[in-house]
Amino acid sequence: MLVLGAGAWGSAFASRISNGHPDANIYLWARNTDHVAKLKSNGFNEKYLSGIKLSEKLIYGSDLDETVKNWIKVNENANGLKILVLAVPVSGILEVCSNLKKIDQLKCSCILWLCKGSLKTPEGVLWPSQVIKKFFPSFFSLALSGPSFAQEVASGLPFALTCAGVNLNYARKVAKALTCDGLRIYSSVDLVGVELAGAMKNVLAIAAGVCDGMNLGLNARASLITRGLSETARLGIALGAKKETFFGLAALGDLVLTTTGDLSRNRKVGLRLAEGEGLESILNSLGHVAEGVATAPLLLELATNKSVEIPITKSVCDLLEGKISPKQALNNLLSRDLSDENKALH
Numbered sequence: 001m002l003v004l005g006a007g008a009w010g011s012a013f014a015s016r017i018s019n020g021h022p023d024a025n026i027y028l029w030a031r032n033t034d035h036v037a038k039l040k041s042n043g044f045n046e047k048y049l050s051g052i053k054l055s056e057k058l059i060y061g062s063d064l065d066e067t068v069k070n071w072i073k074v075n076e077n078a079n080g081l082k083i084l085v086l087a088v089p090v091s092g093i094l095e096v097c098s099n100l101k102k103i104d105q106l107k108c109s110c111i112l113w114l115c116k117g118s119l120k121t122p123e124g125v126l127w128p129s130q131v132i133k134k135f136f137p138s139f140f141s142l143a144l145s146g147p148s149f150a151q152e153v154a155s156g157l158p159f160a161l162t163c164a165g166v167n168l169n170y171a172r173k174v175a176k177a178l179t180c181d182g183l184r185i186y187s188s189v190d191l192v193g194v195e196l197a198g199a200m201k202n203v204l205a206i207a208a209g210v211c212d213g214m215n216l217g218l219n220a221r222a223s224l225i226t227r228g229l230s231e232t233a234r235l236g237i238a239l240g241a242k243k244e245t246f247f248g249l250a251a252l253g254d255l256v257l258t259t260t261g262d263l264s265r266n267r268k269v270g271l272r273l274a275e276g277e278g279l280e281s282i283l284n285s286l287g288h289v290a291e292g293v294a295t296a297p298l299l300l301e302l303a304t305n306k307s308v309e310i311p312i313t314k315s316v317c318d319l320l321e322g323k324i325s326p327k328q329a330l331n332n333l334l335s336r337d338l339s340d341e342n343k344a345l346h
Contacts, residue, residue, distance in 0.1 A: 002071040002108075003085040004064075004096055006030035006039065008048035008288060009114055010087025012154035018055035019156070020180025025074050027059045029067045036062040048288070052154045065103055072107050081109040081177045085144075086128070089289045090117035093128055097135040110140035110174060112163075116198030117291040118298045125298045127195045140170050143191060145198040146249040147257035149264075158182040162250040164194035186249060193241030197232055197251035200299060201258045202266045202292030204228035206316050208259035209270020210326045224312070224333075225259050231310045235299070238306040266292040273319060274326045293320060 003014040006028050018026040030036050039045060043054050061067030075082050088096050093115060100106060113128045121131075132141045142165035153159055159182070165171040168189040175185035188194060207228065211221050232255070233246040245251055258264045265288045272282045283290065296317045303310045315329040324332070 001025075001083045001085060002027040002029065002068065003087050004029050004100075005087030005089075005092075005114075006035060006045065006048075006060075007087065007089075008045075008150035009148070009153075010085070011039075011045045011049055011054060012052075012150035013085070013087060013114060014058055015054040016153050016156070016183065017178060017180065018057045020183060022057070024080075025059065025071070025078075026055070026057065027061060027067060027071045029061045029064060031062060031064070033062040036060050049151060049154050052151070054154070064099055068100070068103050068106065072105075081174060082107065083174065083177070084108040084111050086111065086113040086115065086132075088115060090115045090119050090128060090291060091289070091294065093131050094119070094121075097131060101135050108139065110142060110165075110170065111136060112142050112144050112174065114144055115291075116145060116195075116202060117295040118195075118199055118302075119294075120298055125302055127192075127199075129191055129195060140165065140167060142171055142174055143194050143198070144185075145194050145254065147253040149257065149261060151263055156182060160184040160186065160249055160253075162186050162188050162194055162248060164188040164191045164250070166191055188245065188248070188250070190242045190245040192239055193236050193245030194250040196236045196239060196241060197246060198254060199291070199295045200228075200232040200235070200313070201251070201255040202290070203296045203299060203313050203316050204232070204255060204292075205258040205264050205266035206270040206273070206290075206292045206296070206320075207312050207329075209264075209267040209272075210274045210319070210329060211270070212267070213271040213274025214326060214330065216330070221259070225255060227333075228259070228312050229255055231312055235303050235306070235308050235310055238308045239302070265290045269293065279320060279322075292316075296320060 003010050014026050014028040040060050111132055115128055118125050118127050142163055144161055144163050146161035148159050163171045163175040163185050171187040175187045179185050208221055208224055211224050269282055269290045299313050300317050315332050318324045319329045
């Protein structure tokens with residue numbers, strides 16, 4: 001397996017798979033040569049996973065062409081799947097795919113991506129699956145998503161994920177190949193639902209952070225999470241997703257984790273917005289990418305095009321753009337017209 005992107009999640013995932021599959025050759029690439037040099041020298045990713053020792057078997061590289069070719073050569077005669085993993089932020093997926101396309105004789109069984117969100121292109125709002133298909137139409141591609149804080153994954157704690165692709169049998173093969181001690185992977189054919197849920201939960205985590213930052217209580221947060229799940233499912237179904245997906249790991253599981261966990265970057269954004277801090281200051285000091293900030297307006301655009309109401313996401317967008325205050329954002333949600341709850345998914 002080759003993992004492109006040595007941030008928190010990419011490093012944690014590569015290390016965990018390396019430890020769980022002792023006979024596998026796991027490569028980890030990052031563009032920053034200084035970052036890779038530090039990883040090679042001491043096996044710690046202090047920038048993103050402070051204090052956690054990564055697998056000693058990881059093979060590091062900073063030259064993309066060289067790293068990919070070394071990985072292909074080492075695994076040329078190996079049995080099993082040859083999985084290429086994209087663990088870069090959504091904003092970087094176009095550049096990485098473009099650079100991969102230039103590599104002669106790129107060989108892999110499939111492309112797996114860990115990023116959650118969408119991106120704006122001249123062709124409109126695209127999901128990672130659509131970007132990958134544009135560059136590599138003949139490769140199998142799958143999303144791996146679910147409740148998984150990188151810090152806990154790298155520490156060896158148990159977790160579970162969903163592997164989704166349009167070919168269910170292939171998703172099952174990948175899930176089986178990656179499953180190891182402390183990691184269970186379920187398969188799904190609902191790629192649309194899994195991608196949407198992964199993007200939406202980051203936006204809802206910002207709203208939950210605002211709610212917690214204003215000390216509105218656990219009741220309010222639970223209500224926000226519940227309505228947020230309905231909002232996600234409503235948009236997902238309009239986009240062609242399966243309703244059942246929103247009660248699984250990639251939706252409900254990840255939503256609960258990201259809206260309540262102290263390790264959530266997007267929740268931290270909401271908490272600090274509630275304290276009156278400016279968005280630019282928050283993002284500059286965060287040290288990690290908070291995908292929900294860039295994703296919120298794109299989801300709103302998709303919903304508007306489908307005539308679907310997503311009021312929580314709309315309020316988050318207005319808040320991020322400075323149109324309203326945190327208090328106004330929550331007041332807007334509380335003052336909405338009364339409606340029947342069973343209309344939530346229609």
